[in-house]
Amino acid sequence: MSSPLRSRRAEWLVTAPSFLWLALFFAVPAVIVLAFTFHGHDISGGVGEWSLSTWRELVDPDYPAIIWNTIKISVEVTIWSIVLAVPCAYAIARMNPRWRAIVAGSIMLPFWTSFVVRVFAWKTMLHPDGWLQACCNLFSIGGGHSTILDSEAAVVLVSVYSFLPFAIMPLYTAAEKFDFSLLEAARDLGAKNFYAFRKIFLPGIRQGLVSAVLMVFIPAIGSYVIPQMLGGTNCVLIGNKIFMRAIQNRNIPHASALATVMAVSVLIPIGLAMWWKRRQDARDRQRLEAQTAKLFTAEGGAAK
Amino acid sequence: MNSEFLVFDHVTKRFGALTAVNDVSFSVKKGEFFSLLGPSGCGKTTLLRMLGGFEKPDSGRIYLEGRDITDLAPNERRVHTVFQNYALFPTMTIWDNIAFSLRLAKLPKKEIEEKVDAILDMIQMSEHAWKYPNQLSGGQKQRVAIARALVDRPKVLLLDEPLAALDLKLRQHMLLELDTIHDQVGITFMYVTHDQGEAMSLSDRIAVINRGRIEQLDGPAKIYEAPSSRFVASFIGDTNFFSGEIVAKDGDYCTIRPDGFPDIRAYNDKQLEVGQKVDLSVRPEKIRVTLAPPPPEKGASINVYPSTVQDIVYQGVYTKYWISSSGVRVAALKPHSRFLLDQEPITWNDKVFVWWHPDDGYMVESEK
Numbered sequence: 001m002s003s004p005l006r007s008r009r010a011e012w013l014v015t016a017p018s019f020l021w022l023a024l025f026f027a028v029p030a031v032i033v034l035a036f037t038f039h040g041h042d043i044s045g046g047v048g049e050w051s052l053s054t055w056r057e058l059v060d061p062d063y064p065a066i067i068w069n070t071i072k073i074s075v076e077v078t079i080w081s082i083v084l085a086v087p088c089a090y091a092i093a094r095m096n097p098r099w100r101a102i103v104a105g106s107i108m109l110p111f112w113t114s115f116v117v118r119v120f121a122w123k124t125m126l127h128p129d130g131w132l133q134a135c136c137n138l139f140s141i142g143g144g145h146s147t148i149l150d151s152e153a154a155v156v157l158v159s160v161y162s163f164l165p166f167a168i169m170p171l172y173t174a175a176e177k178f179d180f181s182l183l184e185a186a187r188d189l190g191a192k193n194f195y196a197f198r199k200i201f202l203p204g205i206r207q208g209l210v211s212a213v214l215m216v217f218i219p220a221i222g223s224y225v226i227p228q229m230l231g232g233t234n235c236v237l238i239g240n241k242i243f244m245r246a247i248q249n250r251n252i253p254h255a256s257a258l259a260t261v262m263a264v265s266v267l268i269p270i271g272l273a274m275w276w277k278r279r280q281d282a283r284d285r286q287r288l289e290a291q292t293a294k295l296f297t298a299e300g301g302a303a304k
Numbered sequence: 305m306n307s308e309f310l311v312f313d314h315v316t317k318r319f320g321a322l323t324a325v326n327d328v329s330f331s332v333k334k335g336e337f338f339s340l341l342g343p344s345g346c347g348k349t350t351l352l353r354m355l356g357g358f359e360k361p362d363s364g365r366i367y368l369e370g371r372d373i374t375d376l377a378p379n380e381r382r383v384h385t386v387f388q389n390y391a392l393f394p395t396m397t398i399w400d401n402i403a404f405s406l407r408l409a410k411l412p413k414k415e416i417e418e419k420v421d422a423i424l425d426m427i428q429m430s431e432h433a434w435k436y437p438n439q440l441s442g443g444q445k446q447r448v449a450i451a452r453a454l455v456d457r458p459k460v461l462l463l464d465e466p467l468a469a470l471d472l473k474l475r476q477h478m479l480l481e482l483d484t485i486h487d488q489v490g491i492t493f494m495y496v497t498h499d500q501g502e503a504m505s506l507s508d509r510i511a512v513i514n515r516g517r518i519e520q521l522d523g524p525a526k527i528y529e530a531p532s533s534r535f536v537a538s539f540i541g542d543t544n545f546f547s548g549e550i551v552a553k554d555g556d557y558c559t560i561r562p563d564g565f566p567d568i569r570a571y572n573d574k575q576l577e578v579g580q581k582v583d584l585s586v587r588p589e590k591i592r593v594t595l596a597p598p599p600p601e602k603g604a605s606i607n608v609y610p611s612t613v614q615d616i617v618y619q620g621v622y623t624k625y626w627i628s629s630s631g632v633r634v635a636a637l638k639p640h641s642r643f644l645l646d647q648e649p650i651t652w653n654d655k656v657f658v659w660w661h662p663d664d665g666y667m668v669e670s671e672k
Contacts, residue, residue, distance in 0.1 A: 185391035187378040188356055189405040189452070203395035288434040 036256035045250030054253040058261070063241075067265055070238040073152065074220035077159040081167040081216045082209065084160070089171035089208070090201065093178065104172065107165050115162070119229050122158045123149065126230065150232030158226050166215040174208025175201075221266055238262050308367075309334040309492065310355075310460060315364030317350050324350040325361070326516035332460075332494065332509075337486050339495045339503040342513035343539065348496045351513075352462050355494065356385045368459060384453035385462040388469065390445045392437035398448050399424070399433040405456040423451045426488065443474045450485060460492045467502060479505055500540045504528065512536050534668050537585040544591070544634050546584040547670065550576055557605070557662055560584055565632050568607050569662040574669070581670040590664035591636035593625050595650060598659045608659040613652055625650070629658050 037055065040048035092103050110118060125132040126149040133148060148154050178201065186196035202209070224239030231237070238258060246255035308331035317325040325347045332338045340348040353359040355366060357378035365374045373381050384405070393401050399420055406416040424430045427447040437445060446466060453461055466482075467475045483506055486493050497503050503510050504524040511521045512535075520532040531537035534545065548562035550572075558572040560582060570584055592598070598608055611629035622639040636658065638650075650656060 179389075179391070181387060181389065181391050182393060184358060184378070185385070185387055186393070186404070188358075188383075188385045190379045190408040190456075191404075192379055195408070200393055200395075206395070291434055 033256045033259060036253045037260055039253045041251045041253045045252070047252055054257050057254065058257050063258070063261070066236060066238050066241060067262060069235075070221060070262070071265070073156060073159070073235075073237065074217055074223075076156050077163060077220045078213055078217045080156065080160045081163050082171075082212055085164060085167035085171050085212060086202075086205075086209075088168050089175040089205070090197075092168075092172050093175035094180065107168055111165070116225060119158060119162070119226055122154075122161070123229055126154055149230060150234050152231065152235045154230040155227050155235045155237075158230055159220055159223060162226065163216040163219060166219070167212040170211035170215060171205060171208045174205035174211075178204045221262065308332075309336075309369060310494075311367040312351070312355075313365045313367065315351070315354065315361045315366065317347075317354060317359060317361050323516050325354070327364070328516070328518055329364075330511060330518060330521055332492060335490050335492055337483075337493045337495065337506055337508045339497060339507040339510045340513055341497055341500060341503040341510050341540075344498055346513045347516040348498075348513045349464060352385070352464055352494065352496045355460070356383055356462055357381055382459045383462060384456075384458040384460075385464060386446075386449045386453050386466045388465045390437075390449040390469075392445055392448060392452070394437050397434050397436055398429065398440070401437065401448060402452045402455050404452065409456060419455055423455045426485070427451045442470050443478060446470065446478060447481070450482075454485070454489055454491065457489070458491065460494055463493060463495045465497055466495075467497075467499075475502075482506060504540075512539065514539070530666060531585065531668060534583050534585075534670075537583075537666070537668060542588050542635055543585045544588065546586070546632075546665075548582065548584070550578050550580050550582060553578055560667075565630050566609060568665065569605055570665040570667055571663045572667070574667060576667070576669070582667045583670050584665045584667050586660060586665045588624070588635040589622075589637040589639070591634065591658055591660050593627065593636045593638055593650060594657050594659075595648065595654065597657050602659075602661075606659055606661050607665075608657055611656055611658045613650060613654045613656055616650070616652060627656065627658055634658060 036047055038050060038052065040051040040053045042048045088107075092100055095103065124130050126147070127133065128147045128149065130149075136148065148157075182200050182204065183196045186200045187193070191199070222239050224237065224243045227235050227237045227240055228243070231240075242255045242258045242262075245251045245258060310332040312328055312330050315325055315328050316323065328347075328351065340351055342348045350359060354361050357373075357376055357380070361374060365372055367373065368381065368383070373383075392398075393404070396404070402420045402423060403416050406419055411419075420433075421430070424433055427450065429444065429447055429451070432440060432444065437448070440448065449466070450461075450463075463482075467478050470478060479502060482493075486506075495503070495506060504527075507524055509521060509523055510527050512519045512527060514535050520527055520536045522530075522532075527536060528540055531540060537543050538545070546560065546562040546565060546568055548560045548565075548568075550558050551561045551567070552559040553572065556572055557569055558576065558578075560568045560570055562568065562584070568584060576582060593613075598606060609629045611627045611634070613625060614628050614633065615626040617624040620640075622637050625636045625638065627634045627636060
């Protein structure tokens with residue numbers, strides 16, 4: 001009698017620190033941010049009285065375009081990162097352990113340098129007098145554009161560079177657990193290499209794909225250092241606006257409202273996707289049950 | 305080039321310094337249940353993987369129905385494999401697993417449904433069609449793996465130790481089932497195993513493989529009763545070896561003088577000459593163990609040796625004895641066809657007679 005109770009308590013004890021952490025550093029701040037949006041601001045940079053003035057001020061005609069641009073760029077960055085990371089993860093998982101350690105290590109190596117320094121390095125490379133720009137000019141890449149710097153392309157390029165390791169790592173972890181003899185089995189049954197990769201490998205690492213997408217998309221949505229340093233005035237994202245309102249204008253409620261809008265506009269499509277997936281699963285289950293029922297009635301009929 | 309169904313023609317495969325398959329040639333008949341039997345690392349799996357297209361031989365060719373398939377990719381040959389770990393696709397239902405090759409062949413939907421349903425019915429798994437592989441037991445997975453490989457009727461089905469992961473009871477059951485499936489589909493089966501029991505009970509013919517070469521290729525009974533080498537005799541079942549020199553010949557029989565053992569009479573089927581060295585293999589079940597000397601009607605020519613019982617292992621169906629005869633340890637099996645408890649049992653240190661008929665020993669020439 002007592003043992004399930006005791007194990008229940010043990011479970012609570014083990015999970016309590018994570019819950020506490022989540023509550024203190026995620027749930028409570030989220031609620032505070034939401035609460036700020038229903039306050040005015042005062043000139044000294046503090047949070048004012050309860051009011052709806054912040055929401056009323058939010059009708060800036062620029063915002064919808066900026067939010068849309070942020071989502072578009074984040075999706076682009078996510079797609080590029082996944083497209084590059086999947087073959088990497090596949091290759092690393094198929095290497096012998098020695099090489100695997102070396103390559104995995106060198107992927108993590110850039111993290112030893114400060115993120116801002118690395119982004120700044122890109123700034124010098126992409127500068128009109130930088131060597132990368134010189135190469136582009138040499139091969140006439142970029143057409144009429146005289147510079148990559150201060151463009152959306154620069155933001156996407158450097159974002160992919162920055163977030164790629166976050167995509168490779170979960171994909172590699174999934175690929176490492178993948179049973180590669182399944183690809184052999186698929187080939188044995190008549191599949192070409194790419195078909196086996198698409199139909200067997202990709203579904204096999206789907207958990208890793210989901211993590212990788214989240215690991216890239218979420219920081220991309222909130223990113224402001226990269227567009228700030230490389231996008232110039234041509235690529236202003238919502239992160240820059242939030243930064244501007246919070247630090248330069250000292251309008252914390254306004255920044256909070258923007259962050260809330262951003263979060264909601266990302267959560268709605270994710271919620272819809274989850275709802276759709278659940279409906280699909282329910283349909284599959286129904287199909288399964290119908291099949292089984294049909295079978296049993298068929299058998300019953302045969303028995304009579 | 306060759307009219308036989310499946311031909312391995314002087315095939316050699318090396319991995320670095322190791323020669324896994326050494327100049328192997330054999331052919332398989334259409335519809336045959338053919339086994340490659342040998343200890344682990346003997347090269348039998350390499351042979352199978354070369355037939356599946358996963359390895360390329362360093363030299364030699366492989367022909368299927370007269371066509372050279374040596375350089376074809378796995379997806380280009382009508383040869384399917386049942387893998388040891390089943391290799392079922394975990395993200396697909398059983399139904400989709402089985403339909404995989406049919407969909408690749410772009411068959412009409414209706415035909416795919418008919419074929420998959422028919423084979424599910426054959427392996428009696430229809431009610432599990434919409435489950436996923438991890439919801440099945442080992443035996444069920446095994447059946448699905450076989451169905452998946454058979455559904456588009458390959459020319460050859462390769463089975464790589466398919467029963468190794470199952471427990472004993474299930475293994476015996478699956479043996480019968482494999483045999484039934486083979487009879488039903490009439491497809492050529494190529495079966496790799498290290499278990500001589502499996503190979504013996506299923507195969508039309510067995511190739512016994514050792515160190516990259518075929519030691520013997522024959523039917524199961526011939527391999528057991530008339531092993532071509534000392535290796536085959538000892539790998540297939542238990543046996544007693546007596547190594548010695550032929551000292552006399554009389555008609556079809558000869559007398560062998562082993563080192564440290566009395567003379568043995570044996571049937572000289574190979575017509576070997578006096579002075580030749582031989583290994584005589586006498587299977588334990590051919591050896592009689594009795595408290596009384598053998599009855600005189602057995603004739604004067606049988607081999608009889610007074611001995612002492614050393615060890616006894618009672619195993620229900622039979623008892624296994626280890627008997628010291630002139631200082632040599634001899635294994636013998638005694639089946640219990642009569643009610644055992646009424647008999648005077650043989651026990652430890654009993655003085656017994658060990659005897660066998662000269663026809664029951666089998667001579668293999670000593671390896672040089």
